[in-house]
Amino acid sequence: MNLLDLPPRRSLGRVHVPAVTLAHGGGGKAMKDLIDDVFVSAFCNAKAPDVLEDQARLDLAALARYGDRLAFTTDSFVVDPLFFPGGDIGKLAVCGTINDLAVGGAKPLYLSCAVVIEEGMPLDALRGIANSMAEAARMAGVRIVTGDTKVVQRGACDKLFITTTGIGVIPPQIDLGIHQIKPGDGILVNGLLGDHGAAILAARGDLALETEVASDCAALHGLIEALLRAAPGTRCIRDATRGGLATVLNEMAEASALSIEIDESATPLREEVRGFCEILGLDPLYLANEGKVVIAVPPAEIEAALAAMRAHPLGAGAALIGHASGGIPARVTMQTVFGGKRIVDMLIGEQLPRIC
Template sequence: MNAQSPKPSRLRDTRVTLAHGGGGRAMRDLIEEVFTDVFLPPGSEDQARLMDESLQEPGARLAFTTDSFVVTPLEFPGGDIGKLAVCGTVNDLAVGGARPLWLSAAFVIEEGTEIALLKRLVASMAREAASAGVRIVTGDTKVVGKGGCDGVFITTSGVGVIPSGREIAAPQIREGDVAIVNGVLGDHGATILAARGDLALSTPLESDCQSLNALMEAVLAAAPNTRAARDATRGGLASALNELAEEAGVTVVLEESALPLRTEVKGMCEILGLDPLYLANEGTLVVFVPEAEAEAALAAMRALPSGHDAVIVGKAVPRGTVPVVMRTAFGGQRIVDMLVGEQLPRIC
């Protein structure tokens, strides 16, 4: 049997023009060939009409989140803005205890953007959505004139279901709980910095961009009294811990010797005067569990590729004068404050 011939392209242009945002045939051809032929949303109405068995469970709650992505460059080692948009929204749902189900995706596209680039980004989104077990079910596109945006901006919103009885939130953290991270810190921020090429840095680093919903479910199964979790994106681990500690009314004591950092990330930070605790991550979370369940949580994480570098990095203690402190390798302590300003803009 002969292989099925590929469908002929409906697009005559190789780059996006303002006509592709004008509401006519050119726009329809762009949407159908680049987006809907890949995402296969249900129906053709202006809204997705959805049902899932988990919504029928007594006590189940909907979780809803939204995020915009403006990273530069659009493609980087380990990922791209499309993969990032899926992972970021899936992870925002997962760390709150939700099981992600559906995503929307809205694109703002600069005139002149290569259609081949758009197709790569959309294909990347579709692969990551399939890997995470979610569906991209609705969306929108807008085209702006040259200089109106920087290539492509993507906004994704996500809906998930929180099962009955699951309460994952910062106020649940108790004194004595331990903080666990699932992997090395700072890879995404360091990768983006190197990919911009401004500093002529050469490094084999790749972004840690990945969806963490399967990891989070494994932790919750192994450590049913898991208190809270947060993905350490902009502002890095330091900012995530400060937010959690402030809401919980505790102080978190970090152990510098336990922090999982690659030699390349540490070296880059030393050269540029950056603190790796504030570098963004896109596939790293911190979770607080009771000390008695810590080993079970670690084992569950390490059994998955997304958590094989999991390690305990700190502990919640009675509230002191600051939310987060770190015991240094020299035996002293230093304050780990919230990030002031931004170490590196356009990171996600």
């Protein structure tokens, strides 16, 4: 369905049952009413347009004003539970896709939203998730312009799966790439690590924390824009989602054929997160994040990069955690608080399933 630049004329259809049924995926009036009630009402913020086309139509001249390269990404979200401290699957889908664009230096502009809904999904919960997506997109200055809806029988999926695709434009002066890291570059993060993984565990009831840890789920393009203005020589930016910090560092080391060494004492972790990892036997370096980036910056721009991030609400805890060097290629090591060193391997398998 195309939700872009169509005149608002007809009244929205409404769903008058409490839960999604198979009829809502059948392509008829029940499906039209579901799309109107849940998605068009949230994403258009107006009466439904007369016609919903099968595609969004984007003005190429308008896109070209922002840069000379198109950035295009897609991601699916299967998080369990759907709602967790600090967010829900809808906010996660919007912010996660925005961040996949932003770490390449792109200005995020448009998103699509495709949903697979399990029969029996409560309508109020579905409306809440759609409204959460709409609010996250509005706050980020992007538009959800097209999408798709499918309904499957009970047991064929777990309540709701969302796939979002994003389009952005990269300005001509920006050229970020994981292979561009050089010896001596600083490795920076924008704040506390592992909060999203901790929030999901808490929401599942797998641990009881005296202090609630909220997911760090956030759209980071504003932070990244400020960073690139202050440190235009930034080599690369990656978001540390599934696999956490350790996996991103290994990807950086492998692509650049360099060694990366980090300092455990400089790696920012919430004490509650550190504590529950010790209890459960988890390594916090592998915990998922949804509002954290790992950045490689040339030595001369480290302080400027840190200052720019610390001046932004989503980078107040920014820290220099290590450096790239010409040591053993493709190896990541950590200087521990006990004075020794350990190898930090890439995650094999998944420490926590259904995390995003």
